[in-house]
Amino acid sequence: MPTLPISLSVAADEHLAGALCRATAANGRRFPSEVLALVDIETLHPASIAATLDEMDAAAIAELLGTEVASLRRATHPIADDGRCLFFGTSIRTKHREGPVRRVSPRGLANAPYIRAMWQLRPIGFDPCTKELLISDCPVCGAGLGFSRTYGVCFCDRCARNDDLGFVQPAVDLRDFPQPLVEIEDMAALDFVTGLVDPDPTVRERFAPALDDDLTGLDRGEIFDLCMAIVGVLNQDPKRAVTSPAKPTTRSDYERLYTPERLAEAGRIIMGWRTGFDGLCERARATAHDRPGFYGIKSELGQVYALTVDRTLTENVRKVVREAVLRNMATSSADIAVRRTEHRGRTDLITSQQASDRFGIALKLFQRLAKTPELTHHRASGTKKGPVLFAVDEIAALAALRGDLESASSVGLRLGIPNGAVSQLAQAGLIEKVTGPVLLTVVGKNQYRRSTVDALIRDIEAKIGSGATGSFHIRLSKAMYRMPAGEKPWVALVKAVLAGRLAVFEVEGRLSATMIKLAASSFEEVVAAVASEADINDAVEPMVTRAEAADILGITVATVIGMIDADLLPLHGSGVCNLRRADVVRVARTYISTAEASRLIGVGYRWVRGKLAEHGIHPVAELSEHRGILYDREKVTRWLATSRKDAA
Numbered sequence: 001m002p003t004l005p006i007s008l009s010v011a012a013d014e015h016l017a018g019a020l021c022r023a024t025a026a027n028g029r030r031f032p033s034e035v036l037a038l039v040d041i042e043t044l045h046p047a048s049i050a051a052t053l054d055e056m057d058a059a060a061i062a063e064l065l066g067t068e069v070a071s072l073r074r075a076t077h078p079i080a081d082d083g084r085c086l087f088f089g090t091s092i093r094t095k096h097r098e099g100p101v102r103r104v105s106p107r108g109l110a111n112a113p114y115i116r117a118m119w120q121l122r123p124i125g126f127d128p129c130t131k132e133l134l135i136s137d138c139p140v141c142g143a144g145l146g147f148s149r150t151y152g153v154c155f156c157d158r159c160a161r162n163d164d165l166g167f168v169q170p171a172v173d174l175r176d177f178p179q180p181l182v183e184i185e186d187m188a189a190l191d192f193v194t195g196l197v198d199p200d201p202t203v204r205e206r207f208a209p210a211l212d213d214d215l216t217g218l219d220r221g222e223i224f225d226l227c228m229a230i231v232g233v234l235n236q237d238p239k240r241a242v243t244s245p246a247k248p249t250t251r252s253d254y255e256r257l258y259t260p261e262r263l264a265e266a267g268r269i270i271m272g273w274r275t276g277f278d279g280l281c282e283r284a285r286a287t288a289h290d291r292p293g294f295y296g297i298k299s300e301l302g303q304v305y306a307l308t309v310d311r312t313l314t315e316n317v318r319k320v321v322r323e324a325v326l327r328n329m330a331t332s333s334a335d336i337a338v339r340r341t342e343h344r345g346r347t348d349l350i351t352s353q354q355a356s357d358r359f360g361i362a363l364k365l366f367q368r369l370a371k372t373p374e375l376t377h378h379r380a381s382g383t384k385k386g387p388v389l390f391a392v393d394e395i396a397a398l399a400a401l402r403g404d405l406e407s408a409s410s411v412g413l414r415l416g417i418p419n420g421a422v423s424q425l426a427q428a429g430l431i432e433k434v435t436g437p438v439l440l441t442v443v444g445k446n447q448y449r450r451s452t453v454d455a456l457i458r459d460i461e462a463k464i465g466s467g468a469t470g471s472f473h474i475r476l477s478k479a480m481y482r483m484p485a486g487e488k489p490w491v492a493l494v495k496a497v498l499a500g501r502l503a504v505f506e507v508e509g510r511l512s513a514t515m516i517k518l519a520a521s522s523f524e525e526v527v528a529a530v531a532s533e534a535d536i537n538d539a540v541e542p543m544v545t546r547a548e549a550a551d552i553l554g555i556t557v558a559t560v561i562g563m564i565d566a567d568l569l570p571l572h573g574s575g576v577c578n579l580r581r582a583d584v585v586r587v588a589r590t591y592i593s594t595a596e597a598s599r600l601i602g603v604g605y606r607w608v609r610g611k612l613a614e615h616g617i618h619p620v621a622e623l624s625e626h627r628g629i630l631y632d633r634e635k636v637t638r639w640l641a642t643s644r645k646d647a648a
Helices: 015-028 034-035 046-052 056-067 068-077 106-111 189-196 201-206 218-233 251-257 260-270 273-286 295-301 303-309 315-341 351-359 364-370 392-402 408-415 421-428 437-441 450-461 476-482 490-499 523-530 546-553 559-565 581-590 594-601 605-615 633-646
Strands: 084-087 091-093 160-162 168-170 349-351 377-379 388-391 405-407 447-449 518-519 591-593 629-632
Touching: 015 034, 015 046, 015 056, 015 068, 034 046, 056 068, 056 260, 056 518, 068 303, 091 218, 160 450, 189 201, 189 260, 189 629, 201 273, 218 251, 218 260, 218 303, 218 315, 260 273, 273 295, 273 303, 273 315, 295 303, 295 315, 303 315, 349 351, 351 388, 351 392, 364 437, 388 392, 392 437, 405 408, 405 450, 408 421, 408 447, 408 450, 421 546, 450 490, 476 490, 476 518, 476 523, 476 581, 490 523, 518 523, 546 559, 546 581, 546 633, 581 591, 591 633, 594 605, 594 629, 594 633
Parallel strands: none
Antiparallel strands: 084 091, 160 168, 349 388, 377 388, 405 447, 591 629
16 A cells, blocks of 8 residues: 655544645645545545545545554545534534535644634634634635645645746735734623534533523534524524524625624524523514514514424424423513513603614613613513613714714724724724713724714825935834834824925825825835834733734734734733733843844844854844744843944
């Protein structure tokens, strides 16, 4: 039986077709089918081998790859007669598996270069570890990523170039194109959903809360199915007669229906089953008058009742749902008439449903608004779960403000600045940060008035001059990157432009963000313009993302990850903002990167090490996986000061 010259180990959570692509590329081949042909497995669709392998073929491929046959068997999931398959021990619907399309997380590949099996589950459109959205198309050529040909799992399988020796090399490294991160409030519920089907048993255990007694008889696959069905309920048109929860039929349907927000919402309902399911029922009741029919459980609960007859769920799951429906009806259905007539003659008050219809605010959000003392609200008498009535003028003002909100990430994208700098602009009074009950209606606590951001952009663009756009200029964003490591003077830069101390002009290009499309004549002009403005270091957000840390340090995100791995930057928590700003500033004052040293010394990047070594300065840290070299900042700056003094 043949064995490839370069063997590999299949990771515990690796996708089998991805492992085959890795082995193919490592051994200098282009097509995984050619590798399979070495053991007499004929197929033009390597992505399907996980569902079609028998014991003999699995043993042959294991020997070919030089790995243990148990690791291959673990990654196979043959299709059963009922249309389900075992995904690393969890029974799921076969249609949830992605077929020939390769979905990847650039950040995940940067952390470990192999295809996670979880990336090939259609309902989960992000990497559960990094929370990065997955991509399935090349960001350069736009072609779909697949498994039929390969340059390695980290690369587009179509984009290629010839190196200096004439050899064909991959041209697009997917790791160079990081994607947006999932930003939701209830990350614990999202982790619960993904943990149900995670290949790693330790992960499944970590995200396995104590469930309601009603659910203890269901296995992980059944609970996952129930989560997916609840997502369908949440997405179903409430005006439709009872049929079934919304179901996907295409890849785009999965992307539209199974958003991280919906998955987390469904997960939270499961985690707090009785309260969560009752809330789901109340939501259905609130729209009962929009559905056909005048009375009865089907009209009252609509798409929620459809769960009791949904054939994609096992009988065990349908039984649990039926019992939950009956329990809810026994306590809630008698109050329907009251809910429709309470405070009918009041024009100064509005129900949650009326407010939702009039002002376009999701009905569920009024449950949060009813808990804040900052808003006037009244409950229907005689019930704890009755509808809440609000003051019309207060909700109208809140809705108007809500329409003027813009998240920190959106503001940062428009201005072309890091998210951390957005809060600094607000602190300086250049834009307005929003507080109050309106924040209960949106995701993310950092919200700003869009109108004030628009005004700031107009004021900046009003300062655009007609300066030359030749080769002698520097984009404002690039100038900030070249600033010494530490807090970047974004506020000072904006004030300098607004005050006319820094002449700016617009450079051509596809990028439209303000600080990216604007340029100054030289870096020295930017430095001089911001020198008179004091940095704002107080009262900014104490936690930063890895991207924000990279901006402060003047390095790449990969180097930041290397610092984390080397314990130079400790993590705090599991969210996106898990680095302390104070730690990042401390590192900036302690270390100097090769890139910054190159700019200060005035020599090429590759010559920095030798130049410093001539003067007895050696690296204090060499980060793993070629993520950078760090030097003692004090030693470098002291030598520079001495050498410049001697030169003078």
